[in-house]
Amino acid sequence: MNDLTFLQQYWWFLVSLLGALLVFLMFVQGGQSLIWTLGRTEEQRRMLLLATGRKWELTFTTLVTFGGAFFASFPLFYSTSFGGAYWVWVIILLCFVIQAVSYEFQLRRGNVLGTTTYRLFLLLNGILGPLLIGTAVGTFFTGAEFVVNKAAVASPAMPVISYWVGPWHGLEAALVPQNLMLGMSVLLLTRVLACLYFLGCMDDETLRENCRRRLRIESGFFLLFFLTWLVRWLLSAGFAYEPGSGFVYMETYKYLHNLLAMPGVAALLLIGVLLVLGGMAGGFYGRRRAFWLAGPGSVLVVLALLLCAGWNNTAYYPSVASLQSSLTIANSSSSLFTLKTMTIVSFIIPAVLAYIAWAWRALDRDPITAEEAESEH
Amino acid sequence: MEPIDSSLVDWSRAQFALTAMYHWLFVPLTLGLGVVMAIMETLYVRTGREFWKRTAQFWMKLFGINFAMGVATGIILEFEFGTNWSNYSWFVGDIFGAPLAIEGILAFFMESTFIAVMYFGWNKVSKRAHLASTWLTIIGATISAWWILVANAWMQHPVGMEFNPDTVRNEMVDFAAVAFSPVAVVKFCHTVSSSWVLGAVFVVGVSCWYLLCGRHCEFALSSIRVAAWFGLFAALITAHTGHQSGRDIALYQPMKLAAAEGLYEGGTEQGLVLGGILRPGADWTAGSDDRFLLKVELPYALSYLATHDLQGYVPGIRNLLEGGYKLPDGSVALSAEEMMKRGRVAIDALAKYRAASTPEEKAAALAVLRANFPWFGYGYLKSPGELVPSVPLTFYSFRIMVMLGGYFIVLFAGLLLLGQRVTRWKLVQLAVVLTIPLAWLASQAGWVVAEVGRQPWAIQGLLPNVAAISRLDVSSVQTTFYIFLALFTLLLVAELGIMGKAIAAGPETDSTSA
Ligand code: HEM
Numbered sequence: 001m002n003d004l005t006f007l008q009q010y011w012w013f014l015v016s017l018l019g020a021l022l023v024f025l026m027f028v029q030g031g032q033s034l035i036w037t038l039g040r041t042e043e044q045r046r047m048l049l050l051a052t053g054r055k056w057e058l059t060f061t062t063l064v065t066f067g068g069a070f071f072a073s074f075p076l077f078y079s080t081s082f083g084g085a086y087w088v089w090v091i092i093l094l095c096f097v098i099q100a101v102s103y104e105f106q107l108r109r110g111n112v113l114g115t116t117t118y119r120l121f122l123l124l125n126g127i128l129g130p131l132l133i134g135t136a137v138g139t140f141f142t143g144a145e146f147v148v149n150k151a152a153v154a155s156p157a158m159p160v161i162s163y164w165v166g167p168w169h170g171l172e173a174a175l176v177p178q179n180l181m182l183g184m185s186v187l188l189l190t191r192v193l194a195c196l197y198f199l200g201c202m203d204d205e206t207l208r209e210n211c212r213r214r215l216r217i218e219s220g221f222f223l224l225f226f227l228t229w230l231v232r233w234l235l236s237a238g239f240a241y242e243p244g245s246g247f248v249y250m251e252t253y254k255y256l257h258n259l260l261a262m263p264g265v266a267a268l269l270l271i272g273v274l275l276v277l278g279g280m281a282g283g284f285y286g287r288r289r290a291f292w293l294a295g296p297g298s299v300l301v302v303l304a305l306l307l308c309a310g311w312n313n314t315a316y317y318p319s320v321a322s323l324q325s326s327l328t329i330a331n332s333s334s335s336l337f338t339l340k341t342m343t344i345v346s347f348i349i350p351a352v353l354a355y356i357a358w359a360w361r362a363l364d365r366d367p368i369t370a371e372e373a374e375s376e377h
Numbered sequence: 378m379e380p381i382d383s384s385l386v387d388w389s390r391a392q393f394a395l396t397a398m399y400h401w402l403f404v405p406l407t408l409g410l411g412v413v414m415a416i417m418e419t420l421y422v423r424t425g426r427e428f429w430k431r432t433a434q435f436w437m438k439l440f441g442i443n444f445a446m447g448v449a450t451g452i453i454l455e456f457e458f459g460t461n462w463s464n465y466s467w468f469v470g471d472i473f474g475a476p477l478a479i480e481g482i483l484a485f486f487m488e489s490t491f492i493a494v495m496y497f498g499w500n501k502v503s504k505r506a507h508l509a510s511t512w513l514t515i516i517g518a519t520i521s522a523w524w525i526l527v528a529n530a531w532m533q534h535p536v537g538m539e540f541n542p543d544t545v546r547n548e549m550v551d552f553a554a555v556a557f558s559p560v561a562v563v564k565f566c567h568t569v570s571s572s573w574v575l576g577a578v579f580v581v582g583v584s585c586w587y588l589l590c591g592r593h594c595e596f597a598l599s600s601i602r603v604a605a606w607f608g609l610f611a612a613l614i615t616a617h618t619g620h621q622s623g624r625d626i627a628l629y630q631p632m633k634l635a636a637a638e639g640l641y642e643g644g645t646e647q648g649l650v651l652g653g654i655l656r657p658g659a660d661w662t663a664g665s666d667d668r669f670l671l672k673v674e675l676p677y678a679l680s681y682l683a684t685h686d687l688q689g690y691v692p693g694i695r696n697l698l699e700g701g702y703k704l705p706d707g708s709v710a711l712s713a714e715e716m717m718k719r720g721r722v723a724i725d726a727l728a729k730y731r732a733a734s735t736p737e738e739k740a741a742a743l744a745v746l747r748a749n750f751p752w753f754g755y756g757y758l759k760s761p762g763e764l765v766p767s768v769p770l771t772f773y774s775f776r777i778m779v780m781l782g783g784y785f786i787v788l789f790a791g792l793l794l795l796g797q798r799v800t801r802w803k804l805v806q807l808a809v810v811l812t813i814p815l816a817w818l819a820s821q822a823g824w825v826v827a828e829v830g831r832q833p834w835a836i837q838g839l840l841p842n843v844a845a846i847s848r849l850d851v852s853s854v855q856t857t858f859y860i861f862l863a864l865f866t867l868l869l870v871a872e873l874g875i876m877g878k879a880i881a882a883g884p885e886t887d888s889t890s891a
Pocket of ligand 1: 533563564565567568571572574575615616617618619620622623624625626633778779781782783785816819820821822823824826827828830
């Protein structure tokens with residue numbers, strides 16, 4: 001507990017886990033992006049929205065907590081990325097603002113904008129949310145355009161320590177094919193997970209058949225994008241640093257080396273990929289529980305990738321504008337005292353997971369019927 | 378290097394104020410209405426009367442509509458510290474981040490998990506499990522208020538940290554001092570109790586509207602009975618904790634107190650301004666004219682409030698700028714100029730420390746830095762006048778809040794005294810309906826006092842706004858300001874439309890009322 005390096009690793013693990021859970025829970029977004037694709041009738045659309053409507057707050061809360069935990073454990077990331085890649089984050093946030101009201105407002109009388117507008121909001125959130133978050137996370141491996149100079153605090157005229165070099169404030173990330181490919185992979189993964197979730201919780205055979213058919217298409221595209229991204233990632237050079245001096249340099253095959261150096265993480269990745277594939281296969285056969293293979297599988301995959309971004313002396317938020325400004329878990333973390341305090345708080349997490357599991361089971365015990373979807377409004 | 382554009386600071390502040398004030402339209406209703414509906418569901422579980430279930434469900438419906446807006450406006454705030462106050466996030470993130478993270482882990486998950494059970498679980502979990510979920514939703518919301526107010530209180534009165542020149546930031550050294558700071562405790566109690574008042578005003582207001590229309594009378598009278606007791610209790614706590622807040626700002630933010638009181642020349646035996654009109658356009662940073670057109674004072678009361686002594690000395694704005702008076706610890710107050718000078722020495726020492734090449738140079742610079750660190754933030758200011766917040770805004774907001782606080786006590790007590798007879802008093806019913814917006818006015822006014830009154834500080838005495846911002850183009854912040862303004866206003870209109878329709882439709886209690 002008194003070892004700063006250990007706590008930095010531990011908090012990188014927790015932040016990665018939250019990120020991984022977020023991607024998994026974004027099946028809600030995937031579902032929203034498929035409202036009209038899967039729901040051919042109003043009744044079906046209501047059923048789909050009831051299913052995701054009982055879960056959206058969990059995803060939302062995970063996103064908010066991910067932000068809070070990142071702030072508390074690696075404040076320099078929070079200040080550099082949010083303050084610099086301003087436009088990307090603002091657009092992501094706006095997507096979530098419109099989501100937050102849409103479930104509650106869509107079917108209420110007097111909602112001014114009409115049901116379809118709120119559902120379009122959900123569609124927008126469903127597509128842009130995962131796409132942009134995935135693209136932004138892509139920069140963990142490809143770099144971003146910022147400079148950090150802590151000494152600036154001592155110059156009263158311009159005391160801001162980190163700033164963005166380019167004029168696009170983060171939007172430029174979308175021009176990097178590798179980032180975009182990761183964004184597309186996340187989006188498609190959330191759609192795959194959504195199909196599997198609906199397959200499991202719907203009491204309507206036509207709807208389940210729609211999901212099954214859709215699942216094949218989404219899975220195909222997901223594998224295409226993800227595997228291309230993965231291969232390029234394994235072959236790419238990465239951002240490494242020397243543990244003592246913190247000096248950042250480029251290393252060929254860095255991420256491949258990370259997997260070899262951390263066999264546990266490599267195993268997570270492999271098991272995760274297999275579970276996702278298993279979940280998809282189960283879904284093709286209409287298995288109700290296939291979601292519970294692919295869901296945890298995607299958590300493992302994302303967790304492994306994020307651990308590769310930050311562990312094993314890797315700069316997790318590299319700067320392409322000034323290599324030595326790159327953020328590592330060592331140079332961007334909170335103090336030993338704060339990390340220790342937060343670590344004690346983190347011991348509560350299992351209790352939180354336990355009541356979430358209780359509530360999830362209680363609400364999902366019976367499949368969703370058309371009557372239930374009708375009576376909820 | 379280009380210096381910071383002052384309009385960037387203004388726009389960043391405007392955006393934060395806009396988003397925070399919008400958020401604060403919804404949060405107090407969540408906190409207040411949440412308790413009322415949980416009490417009603419408790420009555421249902423205890424008595425088994427279907428009437429209470431329907432009553433609770435009606436208020437829950439309104440709660441849900443409002444809650445959605447609270448969530449929508451809240452997410453922006455969580456990230457705005459990073460997007461628009463990035464330097465702040467680094468300079469104090471080591472302390473400030475922790476409450477935000479704990480809020481997420483401890484409170485937000487509780488809220489968001491159990492609210493789903495509350496809405497979707499009526500037929501899926503037992504009666505008692507449902508009741509527990511309702512209470513856990515509102516307890517989660519209240520715990521969340523605790524942590525965010527800990528963070529806010531820390532900005533008003535920073536404690537439990539130490540500056541680290543190597544990382545160039547403040548680092549936490551005492552978590553308990555941060556999490557249980559007396560300022561945080563008072564702030565939490567005042568904010569939450571005042572939100573209960575707001576929730577209670579909302580419930581009695583809507584109920585009186587039904588009485589005026591002659592509909593749902595049993596529902597309305599029962600709701601009024603529960604809410605008026607709750608409201609009276611809350612309003613008394615609000616007044617008490619408000620008084621304690623006044624004492625806190627006298628101790629830790631004397632400039633805020635001076636601005637709230639319009640006190641330019643301080644002294645002993647100071648009276649509290651009960652009501653007054655300020656001279657428009659008066660300069661509060663210099664000169665010696667009379668700044669009031671009219672004022673009514675309660676003699677000695679300000680001295681008593683600030684020092685617990687009728688004769689106590691309370692510094693005014695001029696005294697705070699010029700210094701020279703005796704502080705409670707016996708030392709003599711420094712002038713603003715002197716503090717700014719020492720602040721510049723501290724900042725300069727930090728630069729020397731970072732540039733030093735030998736351990737001796739480092740040690741020497743560090744000694745100077747430590748000796749002058751208490752005034753570090755003053756080194757970023759350009760003129761003493763910057764230390765004076767907007768007096769009219771603070772002064773009038775304070776009066777509005779306190780006067781309405783008194784009025785709410787009378788209102789709830791009156792409703793309790795009238796009991797069932799309120800059905801005969803149309804005028805009272807109308808007055809109660811018209812009181813609804815006043816609760817929001819009081820609550821927003823409270824935040825104006827707290828936040829405008831502490832300008833120019835992002836963190837009192839440590840970091841002024843100008844050194845707290847993100848380095849962005851002004852046009853970017855302007856654009857997002859207008860986007861948020863348009864979007865939140867649109868959603869607010871929609872929310873009001875939905876609320877209006879839901880209230881007009883009324884509860885489904887009539888068929889079940891005994
Ligand atoms: C009854 C007499 C009242 C007194 C003496 C009083 C006093 C105060 C003071 C001195 C502050 C500033 C605290 C600071 O800057 O740290 C404050 C803030 C505030 N007040 Fe009041 N208040 C009263 C009534 C109310 C009422 C009725 C409401 C709303 C219904 C309210 C809501 C607030 C809020 C939301 C804040 C900002 C949060 C905070 O700083 O605590 N107050 N009040």
